[in-house]
Amino acid sequence: MQIAGAVAVVTGAAAGLGEATAQMLAQRGARIAALDLSAPPGTPSETWLPLAANVISPDEVDAAFDTTVRTFGRVDIVVHCAGVAGGFRLIGKQGPVAPERFNHVIDVNLRGTFHVLRAAAWHMSENQRADTENGVIVTTASIAAFEGQQGQLAYSASKAGVTGMTLPAARELAQYGIRCATIAPGAFETALTTDLPTDLQDQLTAAVAHPRRLGRPDEFADLACAVITNEMLNGEVIRLDAGARLAQR
Numbered sequence: 001m002q003i004a005g006a007v008a009v010v011t012g013a014a015a016g017l018g019e020a021t022a023q024m025l026a027q028r029g030a031r032i033a034a035l036d037l038s039a040p041p042g043t044p045s046e047t048w049l050p051l052a053a054n055v056i057s058p059d060e061v062d063a064a065f066d067t068t069v070r071t072f073g074r075v076d077i078v079v080h081c082a083g084v085a086g087g088f089r090l091i092g093k094q095g096p097v098a099p100e101r102f103n104h105v106i107d108v109n110l111r112g113t114f115h116v117l118r119a120a121a122w123h124m125s126e127n128q129r130a131d132t133e134n135g136v137i138v139t140t141a142s143i144a145a146f147e148g149q150q151g152q153l154a155y156s157a158s159k160a161g162v163t164g165m166t167l168p169a170a171r172e173l174a175q176y177g178i179r180c181a182t183i184a185p186g187a188f189e190t191a192l193t194t195d196l197p198t199d200l201q202d203q204l205t206a207a208v209a210h211p212r213r214l215g216r217p218d219e220f221a222d223l224a225c226a227v228i229t230n231e232m233l234n235g236e237v238i239r240l241d242a243g244a245r246l247a248q249r
């Protein structure tokens with residue numbers, strides 16, 4: 001899929017990995033629907049459409065995609081970055097953790113991804129392009145899907161769910177000329193990690209093989225662009241972690 005001239009929906013576009021991806025896709029000539037809880041900054045223009053939607057709500061996600069299609073005519077690319085961390089322990093000082101803590105992480109990260117996937121697939125299936133590429137969907141998991149640390153039970157479950165949806169989605173959507181792949185990042189320099197206490201940040205960096213540092217959001221965006229432009233990438237979960245393997249805690 002060529003990026004120049006394509007229409008891309010980027011979720012979580014107000015910050016971190018989503019913001020970097022929206023900017024890189026815009027620099028490479030895509031028109032961007034930038035979606036977040038509050039509409040990301042920037043004046044609406046012929047190439048930039050800021051949208052507010054909570055991915056927990058299928059209605060809000062559908063409405064954001066409908067607005068994108070009304071404004072730009074179609075959707076070719078989706079990079080879904082909206083997500084939350086939401087760590088907790090099963091056993092707290094007051095007793096077992098409140099189920100709502102688990103539900104919220106699953107609602108945003110797993111159900112939210114499903115809501116974006118279904119809207120993206122539907123609108124891309126309506127594309128009738130001359131080449132065989134009608135759409136590319138990039139979702140975001142985490143290496144915590146594979147080696148979740150203590151306290152990451154809900155986060156790991158939600159991200160393992162995202163990795164589990166990738167191949168069945170790619171297989172089903174193949175008939176419509178739509179590809180679907182997932183990036184599983186290690187620790188990247190965004191609010192998700194820089195809000196952590198310094199000792200936890202140091203532990204995350206210590207788990208990295210080389211280069212021993214947090215990833216930069218533009219390095220995530222760069223891989224998202226590679227997935228979009230490389231037709232052979234489909235149904236795959238790609239670790240982007242500089243060889244990191246998370247420790248127990």
Ligand SMILES: NC(=O)c1ccc[n+]([C@@H]2O[C@H](COP(=O)([O-])OP(=O)(O)OC[C@H]3O[C@@H](n4cnc5c(N)ncnc54)[C@H](O)[C@@H]3O)[C@@H](O)[C@H]2O)c1
Nearest residue numbers: 012015016017037054055082083142185187188190191192
């Ligand atoms: N930063 C990392 O180290 C890292 C590592 C692995 C995976 N990830 C994943 O990458 C994705 C992006 O994370 P980030 O580091 O850029 O975090 P971030 O907090 O910087 O950005 C996340 C964005 O998602 C938005 N968002 C949160 N809940 C939302 C909702 N319900 N509806 C719409 N938007 C919502 C936030 O407002 C925010 O702008 C997340 O899915 C995260 O789990 C990040």
